[in-house]
Amino acid sequence: AQSVTQPDIHITVSEGASLELRCNYSYGATPYLFWYVQSPGQGLQLLLKYFSGDTLVQGIKGFEAEFKRSQSSFNLRKPSVHWSDAAEYFCAVGPPNNNDMRFGAGTRLTVKP
Amino acid sequence: GAGVSQTPSNKVTEKGKYVELRCDPISGHTALYWYRQSLGQGPEFLIYFQGTGAADDSGLPNDRFFAVRPEGSVSTLKIQRTERGDSAVYLCASSLGSGPYNEQFFGPGTRLTVL
Structure with missing residues (x-):
């Protein structure tokens, strides 16, 4: 069965610092992987997704993620965090039909001025 | 804006009552999804139209939960005999079609509180 683990419940970084949010998945076949961001009062927004091909995926808002099959990981990165990036971030894995996406528990990002 | 909308934004009810949560998908989107997000957790898949x-x-937890989409647009999630454990944010998403290449667009959710 597919599952996602986000080991960090809460991360605090200073504005302008780099960011890496961890995601580990368990899936029997080639996974389809996603990162979403959820701001207070807002719906989940897709940041990026990986299906196949280049293992380094670029997304919106300056985010990127790297798929590492050997480590079953899909970590999200940003070189320089902005105060507006403070939000909850969710990693998700899905089967090809995308009906049954499994989300991690989320990582809450706090940005210090 | 033409995003996914959900009503009400908040719903407080008493244990044992019946509730209906509504989702208006993006116009033209044929696929619609319901998720439940409990406090401190990620969204959990409930049902897909x-x-x-x-x-x-397959994600509906028991037969107290039911959802309909009679005209292929608006959907209603119905919960009978609510229990305190049903308290959560219920999220709706829609996509142009099924499959991972079709991005799911999420609504802001309905926060359900069962007293």
Whole structure:
């Protein structure tokens, strides 16, 4: 069965610092992987997704993620965090039909001025 | 804006009551999804519609939960005999079609509190 683990419940970084949010998945076949961001009062927004091909995926808002099959990981990165990036971030894995996406528990990002 | 909308934004009810939560998808989107997000957790898949039919309802926790989409657009999630454990944010999403290449667009959710 597919599952996602986000080991960090809460991360605090200073504005302008780099960011890496961890995601580990368990899936029997080639996974389809996603990162979403959820701001207070807002719906989940897709940041990026990986299906196949280049293992380094670029997304919106300056985010990127790297798929590492050997480590079953899909970590999200940003070189320089902005105060507006403070939000909850969710990693998700899905089967090809995308009906049954499994989300991690989320990582809450706090940005210090 | 033409995003996914959900009503009400908040619903407080008493244990044992019946509730209905509404989702208006993006116009033209044939696929519609319901998720439940409990406090401190990620969204949990409940049910998926392709058109009017429920193509996958494997995530519904029990027979107190039911969802309909009679005209292939608006969907209603219905919960009978609510329990305190049903308290959560219920999220709706829609996509142009099914499959991972079709991005799911999420609504802001309905926060359900069962007293």
